[in-house]
Amino acid sequence: MTEVSMSVNGRKTSGAVEDRTLLSHFLRETLGLTGTHVGCDTSQCGACTIHMDGRSVKSCSILAVQADGSEILTIEGLAEGDTLHPVQAAFKEHHGLQCGFCTPGMIMAATDMIRRHPDGLTEATVREELEGNICRCTGYHNIVKAILAAAEAMGDGRARAA
Amino acid sequence: MYEVNYHRAGSLEEALKLLKDADDGKLISGGQTLIPAMKTRLAAPSDLVDLRHIAELRGISVSGRTVTIGAGTTHAEVASNADIEKICPALCHLANLIGDPHVRHMGTIGGSLANNDPAADYPAAMLAMSATILTNAREIVAEDFFTGLFETALEEDEIITAVRFDAPAKAGYAKFPNPASRYAMTGVFVVQDGGAVRAAVTGAGDDGVFRSAEVEEALAKDFSPAALDGINVPADALMTDIHASAAYRAGLIVAMAKRAVVMANG
Numbered sequence: 001m002t003e004v005s006m007s008v009n010g011r012k013t014s015g016a017v018e019d020r021t022l023l024s025h026f027l028r029e030t031l032g033l034t035g036t037h038v039g040c041d042t043s044q045c046g047a048c049t050i051h052m053d054g055r056s057v058k059s060c061s062i063l064a065v066q067a068d069g070s071e072i073l074t075i076e077g078l079a080e081g082d083t084l085h086p087v088q089a090a091f092k093e094h095h096g097l098q099c100g101f102c103t104p105g106m107i108m109a110a111t112d113m114i115r116r117h118p119d120g121l122t123e124a125t126v127r128e129e130l131e132g133n134i135c136r137c138t139g140y141h142n143i144v145k146a147i148l149a150a151a152e153a154m155g156d157g158r159a160r161a162a
Numbered sequence: 163m164y165e166v167n168y169h170r171a172g173s174l175e176e177a178l179k180l181l182k183d184a185d186d187g188k189l190i191s192g193g194q195t196l197i198p199a200m201k202t203r204l205a206a207p208s209d210l211v212d213l214r215h216i217a218e219l220r221g222i223s224v225s226g227r228t229v230t231i232g233a234g235t236t237h238a239e240v241a242s243n244a245d246i247e248k249i250c251p252a253l254c255h256l257a258n259l260i261g262d263p264h265v266r267h268m269g270t271i272g273g274s275l276a277n278n279d280p281a282a283d284y285p286a287a288m289l290a291m292s293a294t295i296l297t298n299a300r301e302i303v304a305e306d307f308f309t310g311l312f313e314t315a316l317e318e319d320e321i322i323t324a325v326r327f328d329a330p331a332k333a334g335y336a337k338f339p340n341p342a343s344r345y346a347m348t349g350v351f352v353v354q355d356g357g358a359v360r361a362a363v364t365g366a367g368d369d370g371v372f373r374s375a376e377v378e379e380a381l382a383k384d385f386s387p388a389a390l391d392g393i394n395v396p397a398d399a400l401m402t403d404i405h406a407s408a409a410y411r412a413g414l415i416v417a418m419a420k421r422a423v424v425m426a427n428g
């Protein structure tokens with residue numbers, strides 16, 4: 001077992017893991033942060049998307065030991081108390097989810113996407129950027145709508161997307 | 163995934179030593195190929211030597227038209243590099259077509275080249291631009307580096323440190339992505355520099371990335387998409403799999419070459 005420590009949603013955390021433990025597994029099983037979902041074995045679905053050191057990554061394709069010393073943000077770290085993050089609020093408002101399985105990954109992908117496009121997003125860009133996130137329910141239209149609306153709403157407040 | 167021992171290297175020297183001391187050790191950079199392979203038990207190294215924290219492997223430098231990219235540079239970093247965009251936008255475009263944003267945040271050029279997946283994008287750019295692959299031990303030109311499916315000229319304990327190339331006057335890349343995996347079902351990188359034309363094809367060859375003599379010959383006479391009308395690319399050495407037949411891929415080579423030329427001509 002190896003001792004790893006990282007900042008997760010702003011709090012220092014640590015735990016003992018096998019070197020082969022995936023970061024997604026560490027977050028879910030050791031830290032109990034089950035908002036990060038695991039939807040595939042092939043690194044393709046994006047349900048496990050989180051931010052590591054400020055960038056979106058697939059936590060199912062990273063070992064917990066690789067993430068030792070890093071800063072992790074998961075879906076649980078987005079809202080401020082009872083106030084939803086603007087991307088979360090937009091998903092709610094625009095019906096960007098049905099079963100909700102892909103939603104944590106979609107939202108983590110969306111906040112990263114908005115951060116990387118400070119000049120705003122177009123529908124085509126959003127669709128391209130969602131390449132790594134698969135949804136089996138919504139048909140994507142409302143997800144795209146929600147992300148565009150959130151990007152718009154965040155306007156100058158974009159710093160929050162990080 | 164089978165059990166594995168993880169080691170984080172702080173320097174190239176330390177990485178080489180860790181690799182040498184391991185039973186059946188493997189280097190890991192972005193892990194975007196290796197971790198999925200370990201999850202499905204297609205790979206089962208005893209030890210992993212992590213190169214991601216070695217500063218000397220990271221970064222991009224551009225001097226005149228000479229571009230040097232550290233092996234540990236991510237696809238996202240190449241895609242968004244303003245200096246490369248100025249002199250070789252085709253490479254930024256290519257990097258931006260790899261996988262998805264999350265894969266691009268982790269995956270590296272060194273890992274992609276060492277893996278030499280027959281459907282990977284970077285090998286086409288390296289071969290078409292006659293890039294040089296730098297390792298801890300030597301320099302290898304792209305022609306000699308890619309030796310077959312998932313095969314390279316790298317020795318067991320050799321680490322790619324960087325790649326270097328001179329940006330050609332014109333370059334373009336077009337890929338027909340597999341609708342499920344987004345890897346290239348066929349991708350063509352074309353280059354025109356002085357009188358020379360080079361066209362490298364990925365995703366289609368039975369033996370990995372290769373240069374298309376037919377495309378090069380036609381473009382050498384006239385570097386325009388029309389020059390490729392009706393040319394005959396033989397299907398014999400092309401791949402047939404569940405996604406496409408060799409004959410279909412032969413057609414894709416011409417179609418992608420045309421798009422790449424349009425991009426190169428700006």
Ligand SMILES: Cc1cc2nc3c(=O)[nH]c(=O)nc-3n(C[C@H](O)[C@H](O)[C@H](O)COP(=O)(O)OP(=O)(O)OC[C@H]3O[C@@H](n4cnc5c(N)ncnc54)[C@H](O)[C@@H]3O)c2cc1C
Binds near residue numbers: 198269
């Ligand atoms: C969902 C998904 C979609 C993808 N789509 C594409 C695509 O469209 N096009 C494409 O080209 N690729 C694609 N990839 C692969 C991606 O580009 C990988 O990043 C890349 O192939 C490997 O880079 P890495 O840094 O992740 O390497 P790793 O997975 O860390 O390593 C890969 C191999 O290279 C070796 N290695 C790593 N670094 C070095 C080094 N410096 N010197 C010597 N050996 C080294 C390792 O030992 C291992 O054998 C995709 C991957 C995923 C998960």
Ligand code: FES
Binds near residue numbers: 037045060
């Ligand atoms: S669980 Fe599907 S990409 Fe990570």
Ligand code: FES
Binds near residue numbers: 102134
């Ligand atoms: S809402 Fe069900 S998978 Fe996306």
